[in-house]
Amino acid sequence: MAFDGSWKIDRNENYEKFMEAMGIGMMKRKLGAHDNLKITIKQNGDKFNVKEASNFRNIEIEFTLGVNFDYSLADGTELSGVWTLEGNKLVATFTRKDNGKVLKATREILGDELVQTYVYEGVESKRYFKR
Numbered sequence: 001m002a003f004d005g006s007w008k009i010d011r012n013e014n015y016e017k018f019m020e021a022m023g024i025g026m027m028k029r030k031l032g033a034h035d036n037l038k039i040t041i042k043q044n045g046d047k048f049n050v051k052e053a054s055n056f057r058n059i060e061i062e063f064t065l066g067v068n069f070d071y072s073l074a075d076g077t078e079l080s081g082v083w084t085l086e087g088n089k090l091v092a093t094f095t096r097k098d099n100g101k102v103l104k105a106t107r108e109i110l111g112d113e114l115v116q117t118y119v120y121e122g123v124e125s126k127r128y129f130k131r
Helices: 017-021 026-032
Strands: 004-014 036-046 047-053 059-063 069-072 078-086 089-096 103-112 115-118 125-129
Touching: 004 017, 017 026, 017 115, 017 125, 059 069
Parallel strands: none
Antiparallel strands: 004 036, 004 125, 036 047, 047 059, 069 078, 078 089, 089 103, 103 115, 115 125
């Protein structure tokens, strides 16, 4: 599938504002903006294996499209949600366990980039990755 491969962060748009809306402190926001994130995605039908490697943590996530699962952000925020496929986009809706607020995320391939978009409390951010 188009998402398969290793992707390295290239640039961010509005990422610090997004992290601020999420309630992440200034020091973690500054570090998070320079996390040097690499994502490796492998898809097998409706099952995904995603490895995230950054300056702060390395994790492996497995999920099935349409099936709810739990996930923790790098700052420790606990979420529960689901990824679906809408056309050529991976679309996620996660609910924070601490306050019940919703985080929306999408992943899509635009040209030679993987674009990850986050929306939380009306604040949108994009992270651009290159193979």
